[in-house]
Amino acid sequence: MPCMPFRSRPNLRSRLAAHLPGMVDTTMERLASDVPFYQQLSRDQLENDIAEVIRLNLEMFRRLLREGRTPERIDLEAMLRSARVRAEEQIPLPAVLSAYYNGFRICWEETAALVDANDVDELIDIGSLVLRYLELVTTAVTEVYVETVTAMTGRDRAVRDQLLARLVVGEDSPEMWHGAGLVPWLHRTLVHLWVRAPRHPHEVTVTVEARRRARAVREALVELSGHEILDSLTPTGGLMVLRGSISASDVRRALGSVLPGRWHAGLAHAEGAEATVSAVTAAKDCAEVAHRLRLATGVHQMAELALEVQVTRPGAARDVLADLLRPLDDQPDLLNTLTAYVAASGRRAETAEALHVHPNTLDYRLRRIHKLTGIDATDPQGSHLARAGLVVRRFLE
Structure with a gap:
């Protein structure tokens, strides 16, 4: 928006406007020596890209100085x-902005030789214009830079989401990996996390907390594996793919360092695309079973949960097992007795002590269970059947 004409006489402005074009080389040299980031750039980059930005900046300010106004959006195109290009090149935003701030600082210092005692009022007006100019320019540059980075991040995320979608069905290819900016991973660790969504009366707070938790989980696993990860994390968990073969204990420590409260994760390893499909399923099944059976917080694998996973999968076998213990629905003492007896691996004295009953009472209850369900928990085969029935019952609760 045009501002009111400045009160200053044009003399200092004219001298400064005439002096600005010659400041490009001086400003570039000072930036290269004063700002650490620019010391890392090649001479070609400094003399082409950076010098061009400085030239555009000084030329723009020179014109505005003569016209006595602040810049419009069209003036900054x-x-x-240039800001979009810097963002695409992943030049840090502080380094981009430093070219403006330090550039004007250097120019301001160079104007000292042009000023005399009669220029004080005009110098104040020019200083005000400089500050307003920097405010408008750096705000616009920052907005464009952030928009560009956000768009790039969205594109990168979309490409990696597509890679993950193909990976879980065994259809990832080297071209997909390269398109996502990654080298194909032959050895993969599949981790499926199951965690309760954050609870708070305000939805915005829940959303923010879920994002923070997901970010913390990603950072912990990136640090553990030493590489980027692929993930489909939501407020209640999701799948994560790590490069290499990472142990369950290491994943347990990494997740435990950032996840408070109860959580469950399933873990499986895979070598190549074909093996990944079954590993994804195994990790998800282990996480779900551990969560629904309310097992101990931690990382679980198929080797420890093979029976639980097998009997809880939908099908005729699960339906039969679910029906086995229905006669105990209105017999809580008998159900608790069977649960304790199976947990104690059939040890009579230990079970009686846990239930605070006489061993003879335990025997009586086990006979009642046998009569009602047909399951003899004291028999090895009956014990396995009882355990499977209890697993399915708890899973379906």
Whole structure:
């Protein structure tokens, strides 16, 4: 928006405007020596890209100085295009902004030789214009930079989401990996996390907390594996793919360091695309079973949960097992007795002590269970059947 004409006489402005074009080389040299990031750039980058930005900036300010106004959006198009390029090149935003701030600082210092005692009022007006100019330019540059980075991040995320979607069905290819900016991983660790969503009366707080937790989980596993990860995390968990063969104990420590409360994860290893499909299923099944059976917080694998996973999968076998213990629905003492007896691996004295009953009472209850369900828990085969029935019952609760 145009501002009111400045009160200052044009003399200092004219001298400064005439002096600005010659400051490009001086400003570039000072930036290269004063700002650490620019010391890392090649001479070609400094003399082409950076010098062009400085030239555009000084030329723009020179014109505005003569016209006595602040810049409109259309005046900044060239600098905004440059900001988009810097964002695409992943030049840090502080380094981009430093070119503006330090550039004007250097120019301001160079104007000292142009100022005399009669220029005080005009110098104040020019200083005000400089500050307003920097405010408008750096705000616009920052907005464009952030928009570009956000768009790039979204594209990168979309490509990696597509890679993960193909990976879980065994259809990932080297081209997909390269398109996502990654080298194909032959050895993969599949981790499926199952965790309760954050609870809070305000939905915004829940959303923010879920994002923070997901970010913490990602960072912990990136640090553990030493590489980026692929993930489909939601507020209640999801699948994560790590490069290499990472042990369950290491994953347990990493997740435990950032996840408070109860959580369950399933873990499986795979070598190559074909093996990944079954590993994804195994990790998900282990996480679900551990969560629904309310097992101990931690990382679980198929080797420890093979029976539980097998008997809880939908099908005729699960339906039969679910029906086995229905006669105990209105017999809580008998159900608790069977649960304790199976947990104690059939040890009579230990079970009686846990239930605070006489061993003879335990025997009586076991006979009642046998009569009602047909399951003899004291028999090895009956014990296995009882355990499977209890697993299914708890899973379906």
